[in-house]
Amino acid sequence: MKPDIRRKGFFYRLGILCLDIVFVVLLTILLTRFTGKFFARRSVLMLKIGASESIWRGTIPMLISAAGYFFFGIPFSIFLVFLPEALIGASPAKLIFRLRILENSSGQPHYKNLVSRFIIKMASAWGLVLALLMGSLSTAIAFTAIGAVVFFGCFLALGSSKLSLHDRISHTAVYSVAMKNTNSYD
Numbered sequence: 001m002k003p004d005i006r007r008k009g010f011f012y013r014l015g016i017l018c019l020d021i022v023f024v025v026l027l028t029i030l031l032t033r034f035t036g037k038f039f040a041r042r043s044v045l046m047l048k049i050g051a052s053e054s055i056w057r058g059t060i061p062m063l064i065s066a067a068g069y070f071f072f073g074i075p076f077s078i079f080l081v082f083l084p085e086a087l088i089g090a091s092p093a094k095l096i097f098r099l100r101i102l103e104n105s106s107g108q109p110h111y112k113n114l115v116s117r118f119i120i121k122m123a124s125a126w127g128l129v130l131a132l133l134m135g136s137l138s139t140a141i142a143f144t145a146i147g148a149v150v151f152f153g154c155f156l157a158l159g160s161s162k163l164s165l166h167d168r169i170s171h172t173a174v175y176s177v178a179m180k181n182t183n184s185y186d
């Protein structure tokens with residue numbers, strides 16, 4: 001048996017991302033009691049909820065607080081679900097579908113490339129957590145912009161190279177690593 005290594009393109013990876021998002025939602029639900037409460041309290045400082053000079057007065061803060069515990073815990077859950085990409089080269093959904101993040105030219109996993117890819121992909125989530133901890137709206141806006149660039153850079157995987165922006169920067173690609181039977185008895 002030898003590995004059958006093929007690059008995976010945009011739509012296949014989009015399906016895998018959807019499954020990872022399910023894992024993020026489930027983890028957020030499990031952790032909401034702890035992380036959501038903590039980050040929701042920090043958001044009151046960052047967004048200046050209820051302050052006279054803030055746009056976050058009246059019914060809007062009430063709606064935010066109703067769902068805040070869940071939504072403010074999402075960046076932390078994103079971080080936890082995608083952390084295995086930096087450690088072992090696959091998110092939970094990639095593991096299920098036997099995909100691995102490998103170095104683009106050699107087809108081998110390299111820790112340096114995995115970590116740089118993870119940092120690029122998670123910059124927005126990390127930044128939003130940092131912004132909540134600091135209570136800084138400008139930091140939140142900056143990291144949201146970074147997240148938008150990384151998100152739209154994913155559409156580069158529609159091309160023939162099947163490489164998104166974070167793949168190109170970190171010199172990685174997503175490969176199927178299913179084992180192929182090489183018996184010559186046929």
